[in-house]
Amino acid sequence: MPRDAEATQARLLAAARDEFAAHGIAGSRVDRIAAVAQSNKAQIYHYFGSKDGLFNAVFEAMCRETVDAVPISPDDLPEYAGRLFDSYEQRPWVQRIATWHRLERADSGELVDVVLASNTAKVNAIAEAQARGALPTRFPPHVLLGLVIHLSGFWTANIPEFDALVDGTDTRTRRQVVVDAVAALLT
Incomplete structure (x- = not known):
């Protein structure tokens, strides 16, 4: 059964949001993010390029949500x-x-x-x-x-x-x- 890429990305973003909020960029760990998202580190790099890219995606989504709301x-x-x-x-x-x-x-x-x-x-x-x-x-x-x-x-x-x-x-x-x-x- 094919995986749902959007659902995986959403889980990664939610897990990353909580991880970055708790530990910052430097202190966050992609292995913890992947585990909470029920994914793997390779998916983080595939979708976001790097931990910094993942932080950027989290930050931008958070800002967009605030601006819209x-x-x-x-x-x-x-x-x-x-x-x-x-x-x-x-x-x-x-x-x-x-x-x-x-x-x-x-x-x-x-x-x-x-x-x-x-x-x-x-x-x-x-x-x-x-x-x-x-x-x-x-x-x-x-x-x-x-x-x-x-x-x-x-x-x-x-x-x-x-x-x-x-x-x-x-x-x-x-x-x-x-x-x-x-x-x-x-x-």
Whole structure:
């Protein structure tokens, strides 16, 4: 019976996502990914070329999913930040993989097209909203976008010693803090 290539690739991507989230690029092992995916290392190299190629595929798929699931709302940036927060809560691996990407790929000079295109469109949407007076101009569009993105990930980017101080803060409260903080930026 022939194997389903798409199903194999999907299993490899899911296993790799979890492996990269836990161990980063350097610490991840293709043999563990293959075992969890019920595949073999040869399939990883066949479909993705290398461990780096597999990471690239995971990162791009994760970014595409986020961009598609959470479109920007320049006329309601606080709620956009809240929806980004929701996305991070539902997919905790996103911030971990993004952190590994920053740590292990920052000096590579490689830019991910989907992220670059998405951020360019978001900056343009913010600039347009600022031009028509729907958003304040205190921050340039790219800075405002960066602040919104970072505030939306505030709760998932903390060190354990800070988390210990706010232990017990429920998800609804954390989301509201994000929304309120972005709203404060816009006053």
